[in-house]
Amino acid sequence: MRLTPDQLWSFYEWFIPQQGLLQGISLAITLAILGLLVSYLVAMVRLGPGEGFYAVAKVISDLIRFDIPGTRSSRLWAIAKLSFMEAIRRKVLVVFVIFIILCMFAGWLLDLRTDHPAQLYITFVLSSTNMLVLLLGLFISAFSLPADIKNRTIYTIVTKPVRATEIVVGRIFGFSLIGSMILAALGLFSYVFVVRGLNHTHEITTISQDGRQGKTEVAARHDHVFKLGEDGNGYTEEAKGHQHTITAVQLDNKTKYVVGPPTGELTAKVPIYGRLTFTDRSGNVGEGLNVGYMSEYRKYVAGGSLSSAKWQFERVRESDFREGNESDDDIELTIEMNIEAFRSFKGDIVTPVRGSIILRSPDESIESQRIYFLVKESVDRKLISRTISGFRNNQPATLDVFKDIVMNEKLEVIVRCEDSQQYLGMGASDLTLQAKERSFAWNFAKGYISIWLQMVIVICFGVMYSTFLSGPVAMVATLATLSLGLFGDIIDRYFKVEYSGGGPIESIIRMPTQKGVMIDLDLGNVALEKVIHNIDYAIMYGVSSLKGVFPNFSRLGTSDFIVYGVDLFDGLLLRHCAITFGFFLLTSLVGYFFVKTREMAA
């Protein structure tokens, strides 16, 4: 799983040094100024310049002097309860039924021959829940207020001492509550679906004469080979992303081997990421090599030279690596690697390319001996015992990894390629230290919290649009916001001309004329083509800029963490909570403004 650098920031790091707070404040100020200007212009057209200014100022004044201080939780709760009941009456619980039907027919839609069924199951439940819940939020929030206005039931509310803030925020709370209930039920069902769907065991079909190895039967479209120790217990080899333990049991004076449930596929690993730098063939700081791939994610080090990759880790604490009740001596440093080999000549294709790892202290005075490895195509896990041979000030020594090599919670890990004329490729997330795992169930729940945050944002926008648009139009506007957020990356790529075929106007011309995207437009009129190109550019620029104002749902999505079994960082989740709160404030204020200025009472 690849992470972008910003995902690794802690909450504080994002909030202050990376200017998250500052960006939020500047966005709020910019939007406020723009909003006020637009409001004033509209008011000026309706009421004249003086009256218009007065109307806008009165709304701001009412907000600060009366509506915010006068907002009462009892009334908020009353509106929330009303919205909740309204949603129930609209049969939103059918979402639950749809989800169950989807799960029942999951076998049709999922390719169960995949090598990672756990990832498939988790992706399925998270994606379908995400979509269903966002659409649910969209529909219940967009139609509520316009329906009340159309049916005139809104007047029974606004004629009571209910403040505009309470109308808007109360609805948001009410819809969020019903959404939360449904999401919680879906989450629970999904968890059971995943755990039960992946649960299986095998019978043993063949076992060697010495009783040390064998093979299991095929179950769930795969089988395992296994090795046993002298006591008859052992592990199967990994297949389809998991293993089983095998236990020898004495039954009627015979040894029976029992295969346990799958382990290792539902995980919440806690990776510690480091900062990656490269040295060139002479050992000087460099950029890492590009061997010709388009993707810039991985850079390569050359074998048989001083070229290396260096990760610098911080916050390396011994206690993070202690599993259960392990004694100090048993603590091991776990390194997980996903390194790629590139051959400049085939050579011996049976033997993988060789690499080596060196652990080094930050001041470079202490380093371990080389730990050799053969490149695996999948994730490779290295357990390094805490006592290791190495060098202290160039003198051979026996070292303690945590006491000698790790200094001030900092550690360096260097990787080299040992085969001359071959290369090893790696990106920043390709080598991590693995602290002890956390609970998969809690990680799964955090994934659903992420979905909840997205749902709340959609509800906020739906309610906001419904304060000044009719129901269907508010729904379309919310859908457009959602689409921009989900497919924003694709829009950016079109804007940066990474995809051929031009913009919307050019597409409208290409489609009926059956012109493929890889050929020129060629209308026979260069000036016309230029005009079309410029209009498209303006449209795409507008859309791309607009996208920046709205929430980026693809970045708010954190399902990859759950799918790939990585613990969702608390800092990232807190950041998303802060962003959600920011959008809540923004949409509430805009909604308040429109409710206040609409003439709801005749």
Add this chain to the structure above:
Amino acid sequence: MNTATFKRKIFYMLAMVALLIPLFLLGQPPSGPRGQGGTLAKLRERFDIGQSSLGQLDPASETMRLASLGLRGVAATILWQYADRFKEEKYWDLLSATLNQLSLLQPHFVSVWESQAHNLAYNVSSEFDDYRERYVWVKKGIDFLVRGTQFNRRQPLLQYHLGKYTTLKLGRSDEKRQFRELFRNDNTYHKTLMDYGLDLEQPEATGSDRKPDNWLVGRLWFIKSYDLVHAGYYCKKSPIIYFGEAPWALFYYGEAIEDEGVLDDKAMFAWSRAAKAWSEYGNLDLMTTWGHTIQLRGLDSANEATLKAVELFREQTKELLPELIEQGKDRFTTDEYALLQKPEADRTPQEQQMVDMAMQKVMLAPHVLAQRMPREKRAESIQLANELSEKSDFAFRVDRSREMVNYQYWETRGELEQTPTAVAARRHVYEAEKYLIEADLNKAIQSYELAWKNWDRVLRRYPMMLHEESSDALLKSIERYATSTDSTLGDDFPLNWFYRYRAIRDKNKAGDETIRLYDEFVREAENQPGNLDTPIEQ
């Protein structure tokens, strides 16, 4: 109720009822025997483009298409873009899942199956270093195509590609040894292929070790493709190449097992089977781009027919020859002119050859010559000229088609490789090289010396082999022998003539000396063919 509104409502209802009639006539689905249903159903039946006649109906595919609410094209476009991005960023599992979704959305687009199967088997597999992982991805590509055949049962092209991947990708890549070994022992995968209707337990699919061999299994896919073409479905491949794939697979199977050390009667049988299949292929009527069919084995008869036509035409137009000779007198040498004056019956074969070459300087095209004939003979001459032209073109096309598939080479190779002497020659080299690796020099030399004697016979009998890959490998073996024995390969070395010839050829390429020597070898082979039925074993 308002009268106008009422009237409008009644009008709408009547219009809806009226429109239901043509809708029913057009769209009624078939619910009984063939030929029933509305106009559209009948048209689908007639042109064989109904969903069920294209291939199996998959509920997942139908569900996805319905769920896209008419935006299937948009969804497919987005998925293609995601697939490209995942491939660029090397998210292989996501790529595989996306391709699966694409195949569900567009199950009847053959190009989806073709291009993405190629992507998986060739592009993605090469990204991995471990050959086992490469094999897994080649299998995924093959599996993807196999699923495609279920949705497109009348597309011979998909079976054809399956044949190509199973034969070439597993059998000719750098990891061919490892891939073939993995395929042979991949019982789980064999069961999967058998579930798709391919019988891997029959002798046609199993190799010398009674396990499925990739070349033979690939051949079965080619045969399935041929069956569809014979049933009338179109395959956009050149028939000459297309129908040659199955016999080629047998030839490469023979090569592969010999390379792996199977050098006994099993190898002879494999080559004999290949030669027979090649001969059957040569007897097929194959459509060409010239709009007519040919048989690849029909070159001799085509040449005979051409010669006959030439004789007839010459007989018809011989009265013009003196005139032509006189007109072109200045172009002949004195000797040539003298020979031209000599009666044909008195000329020796060499003189006749010289005369034929000299006449090339003045001879006109048959149609031009025919036009010069006297009026009473002109029509017949033109007809003979047309016939000559047709037969000559036909013979040329047969020859050209044979060259396209290297027909002569494979015919000869099949004939040669099934002989005991050829198999023995290869076996002795194989054993010698095994002894060299084991550092048993004496045994290695003994085996080499037997090998040279047998190879001497083989190459003298089939000089064509002097220019082939086998001869390059033989040269390397000779060099290893020379190094091991510190030998200078003197005159008593049985393959001295071959060694010298290769040295000259490698220096001169297709120079005069090379051609002269080669012609000599060919003449010698024709005059003294030699017997390859009894190899030299002492």
